[in-house]
Amino acid sequence: xxxFEGVDIGIFEERSxxxxxxxxxxxxxxxxxxxxxxxxxGLEFADIFYQASAFNVTxxxxxxxxxxxxxxxxxxxxxxxxxRCNAPHMTSLPGVEWDxxxxxxxxxxxxxxxxxxxxxxxxxxxxxxxEAHVGSIAPSPAEARQLVEMTPGLTLTLDxxxxxxxxxxxxDCEPLIPLASHFHARGGRLDRIQASxxxxxxxxxxVIHAMQRANYPGYVGVEYTWQPWEHCDEVxxxxxxxxxxxxxxxxxxxxxNQ
Numbered sequence: 001x002x003x004f005e006g007v008d009i010g011i012f013e014e015r016s017x018x019x020x021x022x023x024x025x026x027x028x029x030x031x032x033x034x035x036x037x038x039x040x041x042g043l044e045f046a047d048i049f050y051q052a053s054a055f056n057v058t059x060x061x062x063x064x065x066x067x068x069x070x071x072x073x074x075x076x077x078x079x080x081x082x083x084r085c086n087a088p089h090m091t092s093l094p095g096v097e098w099d100x101x102x103x104x105x106x107x108x109x110x111x112x113x114x115x116x117x118x119x120x121x122x123x124x125x126x127x128x129x130x131e132a133h134v135g136s137i138a139p140s141p142a143e144a145r146q147l148v149e150m151t152p153g154l155t156l157t158l159d160x161x162x163x164x165x166x167x168x169x170x171x172d173c174e175p176l177i178p179l180a181s182h183f184h185a186r187g188g189r190l191d192r193i194q195a196s197x198x199x200x201x202x203x204x205x206x207v208i209h210a211m212q213r214a215n216y217p218g219y220v221g222v223e224y225t226w227q228p229w230e231h232c233d234e235v236x237x238x239x240x241x242x243x244x245x246x247x248x249x250x251x252x253x254x255x256x257n258q
Contacts, residue, residue: 006046008221013053031084045087046219050078061095061109091157094130095137111151118153129155133162141172148179155181161188178214184223194232197243208251
């Protein structure tokens with residue numbers, strides 16, 4: 001009814017309609033069921049985004065090799081689920097900082113583990129990306145770029161709001177667009193990763209035009225979410241989705257390329 005062409009599916013343990021543990025025991029059945037629902041509504045899969053129950057649970061760069069193995073196993077299940085849904089794109093989280101582990105060590109471990117994931121996804125024709133986010137090992141544009149540049153084939157699910165929240169600007173975020181294969185859009189401002197469009201400080205017309213110049217290949221998803229984390233329960237999600245949707249469409253039309 002909102003007029004979108006695609007849909008992002010979030011599979012977050014204990015935090016979404018579908019959990020990884022719900023589908024793991026019978027991937028073919030649940031993938032077919034979800035794909036039928038999505039395509040029955042005339043939509044396509046834009047992205048399948050999976051997470052564990054917390055940022056530090058089965059994180060890619062867990063210092064414990066046994067936990068990293070669990071993380072790989074979860075990734076492989078979610079990759080199979082993505083493939084069975086015939087979805088072209090998959091997102092997960094990059095990893096976190098660990099007490100007592102030097103940043104450089106954790107960062108390198110992230111890169112190594114994510115490079116393995118990139119190769120697994122590439123082998124079955126799925127584009128794989130990570131979202132550099134508040135609370136991750138790559139919370140700034142500079143660290144997000146560093147992670148991509150040191151990890152062959154890795155792309156970003158880019159969301160300006162995580163960087164705007166900590167005081168970054170459009171100027172800081174825009175160089176990441178050529179590194180992105182998926183994009184999350186919503187209102188954001190200092191100290192808020194989700195805000196109304198009246199409070200929003202991101203120039204989305206500039207974002208769309210930068211994407212056109214970079215021949216950005218992916219979807220732009222409007223990602224309003226309702227949860228107490230990071231004050232994400234303080235706006236009217238449906239109204240803000242419509243307002244931002246119209247702004248993005250107008251920007252694309254004014255650019256003349258989309």
